[in-house]
Amino acid sequence: MFKGTDIKPFESKVWLASPTMHGEEIKYVQEAYDTNWMSTVGKNINEVEKIAAEKAEVKYGVGLSCCTAALHLCCKLAGERLYGKPAISHGALEGKRVFCSDMTFDATLNPVVYEGGIPIFIDTERESWNMDPVALEKAFEMYPDVKLVVSAELYGFPGRMDEIKKICEKHGALLIEDAAEAMGATIDGRQCGSFGDYSAVSYNGNKIITGSAGGCLLTNSLEDANRSRKWATQARENAAWYQHEEVGYNYRMSNVIAGVIRGQYLHLEEHIAQKKTVYERYAEGFKGLPVKMNPITEGTEPNYWLSAMIIYEDAMCKQVRGECDVAYIKEEGKTCPTEILEAIASINAEGRPIWKPMHMQPMYRMHEVVGREGTLRCRTNAYIAGGVEDVGADIFQRGVCLPSDNKMTAEQQDKIIEVIRACFE
Numbered sequence: 001m002f003k004g005t006d007i008k009p010f011e012s013k014v015w016l017a018s019p020t021m022h023g024e025e026i027k028y029v030q031e032a033y034d035t036n037w038m039s040t041v042g043k044n045i046n047e048v049e050k051i052a053a054e055k056a057e058v059k060y061g062v063g064l065s066c067c068t069a070a071l072h073l074c075c076k077l078a079g080e081r082l083y084g085k086p087a088i089s090h091g092a093l094e095g096k097r098v099f100c101s102d103m104t105f106d107a108t109l110n111p112v113v114y115e116g117g118i119p120i121f122i123d124t125e126r127e128s129w130n131m132d133p134v135a136l137e138k139a140f141e142m143y144p145d146v147k148l149v150v151s152a153e154l155y156g157f158p159g160r161m162d163e164i165k166k167i168c169e170k171h172g173a174l175l176i177e178d179a180a181e182a183m184g185a186t187i188d189g190r191q192c193g194s195f196g197d198y199s200a201v202s203y204n205g206n207k208i209i210t211g212s213a214g215g216c217l218l219t220n221s222l223e224d225a226n227r228s229r230k231w232a233t234q235a236r237e238n239a240a241w242y243q244h245e246e247v248g249y250n251y252r253m254s255n256v257i258a259g260v261i262r263g264q265y266l267h268l269e270e271h272i273a274q275k276k277t278v279y280e281r282y283a284e285g286f287k288g289l290p291v292k293m294n295p296i297t298e299g300t301e302p303n304y305w306l307s308a309m310i311i312y313e314d315a316m317c318k319q320v321r322g323e324c325d326v327a328y329i330k331e332e333g334k335t336c337p338t339e340i341l342e343a344i345a346s347i348n349a350e351g352r353p354i355w356k357p358m359h360m361q362p363m364y365r366m367h368e369v370v371g372r373e374g375t376l377r378c379r380t381n382a383y384i385a386g387g388v389e390d391v392g393a394d395i396f397q398r399g400v401c402l403p404s405d406n407k408m409t410a411e412q413q414d415k416i417i418e419v420i421r422a423c424f425e
């Protein structure tokens with residue numbers, strides 16, 4: 001029971017986002033079993049590659065073990081196209097600066113580091129919660145030699161990835177689009193996953209559709225699709241024996257998992273509609289509270305993967321986060337993400353803080369982050385930015401991801417809304 005309410009914990013946990021199966025998935029898995037294609041080749045993979053490309057409105061899809069693997073191969077493709085083939089066939093971005101989304105999952109940009117690149121983070125746009133195109137322009141002004149941008153759509157609510165692509169083109173840079181969270185979302189009617197020179201989607205267990213795992217690389221270049229497929233298959237050359245001219249990876253998708261994904265694609269639109277209902281119920285339920293839902297950018301249609309909200313500054317009580325712990329001081333009429341997450345957890349539901357910005361992460365604290373007026377800071381991870389606006393740190397401080405499972409009932413959601421409302425008392 002949460003203070004101030006008489007709400008009892010849910011018997012089974014309401015998740016942030018959990019897999020939702022429908023029945024077709026097991027049919028395709030069974031087909032893989034019955035035909036003995038229990039391997040990393042087979043009909044399910046071919047079908048997933050076709051569907052993924054069609055859905056994202058690109059020419060080719062390459063089915064892989066996960067989206068992180070897809071992003072890694074995106075980095076290799078981009079690196080080799082920009083800087084040529086590295087002598088020892090890895091380190092395609094060795095010593096090169098790469099502009100990266102700041103407020104995202106670290107899998108967006110870890111692959112840049114796998115290839116020896118140096119991420120420079122681009123601050124977040126307040127209106128969209130995505131990479132700030134103005135800050136990106138500023139970064140190109142400061143580093144005109146940069147030739148690669150890695151940008152993600154946050155929580156399935158895209159910003160103007162089309163504008164980011166235009167800025168890249170203007171500066172002769174390539175774009176890697178991490179559409180892991182944004183499958184099925186659109187910008188001016190165009191599918192997310194179609195804006196990058198190379199793009200990636202994810203079928204991780206908590207994404208809008210899932211195979212339990214899996215990812216897909218998306219591109220319009222047949223040559224690049226074939227190259228990444230070869231790298232993903234241990235870089236085997238076309239010979240009777242195992243012939244190798246470069247370093248390879250074991251990144252291929254399993255035909256069993258592909259069966260699950262194949263079945264899930266049939267329900268993508270349905271999942272989006274359910275997630276949209278969840279978002280709208282929150283928006284309605286929070287009316288009158290000093291909060292705002294995560295923004296919908298004009299001209300975009302989100303896939304509503306995760307509902308999130310931000311507390312107005314004047315309704316925030318004091319909250320201080322260390323590296324791995326947090327404390328807050330309750331004040332009447334005020335709250336903070338920590339209290340709200342506790343309230344949600346107290347009734348057996350799952351919320352989460354906003355992605356902690358990369359420039360605040362210990363492993364990236366020596367990296368630069370660029371905002372609209374230039375470098376925000378270097379060599380510090382404090383969130384108070386000495387008068388210079390640090391949008392990512394601010395959204396992290398005041399934002400919360402809400403339980404967004406598409407199997408959550410209206411009744412359960414009403415209770416979640418009620419315990420959140422009680423935090424403002």
Ligand SMILES: *Cc1c(COP(=O)(O)O)cnc(C)c1O
Nearest residue numbers: 066067068105107108180202204
């Ligand atoms: C989930 C996610 C990934 C990683 O996807 P996997 O398939 O688990 O490797 C990458 N980027 C973002 C933004 C994600 O949310």
